[in-house]
Amino acid sequence: MAHLDVVQLYREVNRPEIPDNEFSGRIAASAENIQRLKSSLDPHRVDFAAQGDEDLVDQMERLQTDGAPIDIKIRLGSKAVGKWYKSAINLLLSCASLKKGVFPTSFYLIDEDVCYPEESHPIIDELKRFCEFIHVLLKLAHYHDTKNSTTGITTVVFVASISEISKPLLLDIHTSQEMIECIPQDFSFMSYLISDEAKLEPHYHEKLHVFSSTLLEFINSDEAPTDAFSKLVRSWDKFVEMYQKNLSTYLSGFTFHKAKREVAQAEIDIANQLSNIISDITNKILTVPVSLAAIIPFFNYNFSFFECSILTLGLLITSVIISGSIDNQKNRLDSIEESKILVLQSIDGKKEQYPKDLSLSIEKMKDRLNKCFSNARKWLICYRILSWTPVVVAMIVFLLFRNR
Structure with a gap:
């Protein structure tokens, strides 16, 4: 409060001009003023006398609070703490810490008559904001x-x-x-x-x-x-x-490239899964030619009815196994198609944010995937028919040749 005490004494003497960094005047010997004079006013130096030139340094405790006048002279200290500035502009121009983003802890603006931090004023807020701006700029600098x-x-x-x-x-x-x-x-x-x-x-x-x-x-x-x-x-x-x-x-460019990668990756993943399905079925359907070769003995009249029946039963079991594998792949295809729908829905949800060329790429990708799924289903139908071909042909041949 010592800083504010000096300011209050300055106000008591009606805020005179401050030549040579000091001011003087007459104040009433009120309890408040006596208390201010008795407090430590460092870094400022105070000289005072009552009723003229009588020195009262040794008589402080006996000062009367009856309103008697006291002549004071205060020389302002030059330390940064509690420093006095002519105006806010003067503080802005001369305060070194302010230019380093550090707001002074205490000061007094004479023209604005505001004592910081005890008192507030709009100009203080402006100065604080400017100091914070410098502080942030220093933090962001390399x-x-x-x-x-x-x-x-x-x-x-x-x-x-x-x-x-x-x-x-x-x-x-x-x-x-x-x-x-x-x-x-x-x-x-x-x-x-x-x-x-x-x-x-x-x-x-x-x-x-x-x-x-x-x-x-x-x-x-x-x-x-x-x-x-x-x-x-x-x-x-x-x-x-x-x-x-x-x-x-x-951020738009980053989002664009990220979305483009996501779309491309989604198409690659789905295409790979479709390819795996077709490859698995193709490997199993290669047993069809072998099964058809097993029909050749039916043309041999030396084969007994029992032997032909065993061959036909074997071909039937093989067709059932291949058909079951095809059903399993069909279920996988349905699951992949559901996943495709979910992926495309998530992509379409941001479609309005995408540029025109990316939106066009998405549409082309959807057309390609739809064609791939359509072809995959057609191949599954063909494979299902082929899986039953050996046993059907065997039964027809068996019946025809047994009747001769």
Whole structure:
């Protein structure tokens, strides 16, 4: 409260001009003022007297609180803590910590008559926002240089790639009187980029790259570092608009390529499963020629009825087994078709977001898959007929030749 005590004493003497960093005046010897004078007012130095030049340093406890006047003179300290500034603009121009993204812990603005942190004022909120903007910018930078202590300027460096060529961008963080009127109002997306939550997102590093690239695109790398920072602050809304467009373009491109891969992979997976079904059936249907060869002995009249019956029964069992395999493959085909429908439904659900060429590719893929499923079902029907051909032919031959 010592800082506020000095400010209250300054107000008691009607806020006079402060030449040579000190002020003086007469205050009433009220209980509040006596308490303020007795408190530690470091780093400020206070001299006071009552009724003229009488020194009351040793008589502090005996001061009367009857309203008697006390002449005071206060010399303001030069430390950063509790420092006094002529105005908000003066603080913006001369406060070194503000340019490093660190808001001063306490100060007094004379023209605005506001004592921070004990008192609030809209201009304080503006200064805090500007300080936070610098803090976030420093966090997002690849590195920064604060060696230039004589000028109090911090140089921020961003490195970005344009046309596969890495270029550095330098911004000298400085303040000017016009900046108080164009402090960025909304930079929440920047604050989010330095948060722990953002670092868990899948495109975190890409977003940082888009930010740096947009900064380099918005501010020519050949521009003077001081002018670069001024341009960023003055044209903040235009920069945000450009960043949002670039980010949207990147995410749309990523989504497009991801969707394209998903569509291609879905077609490959379904086609492979169909191919497996046809291959499995083809391997089994190769037994049909062998089964047909088993009919040849029927033309031999030396074969007995029992022997021909055994051969016919064997062919019947073979046909039943092959037919059962075909039924199993048909069930697999039905399951794959259900999966195909679910995959295509998930793809169609985002169809409106896709560009025209991807939508066209999806339609062509659906036509190809429908033809593949149609052909697969036709082949299953053919294989089913072929599976029963040996036993049917055997029975016909058996009956014809046995009747002769």
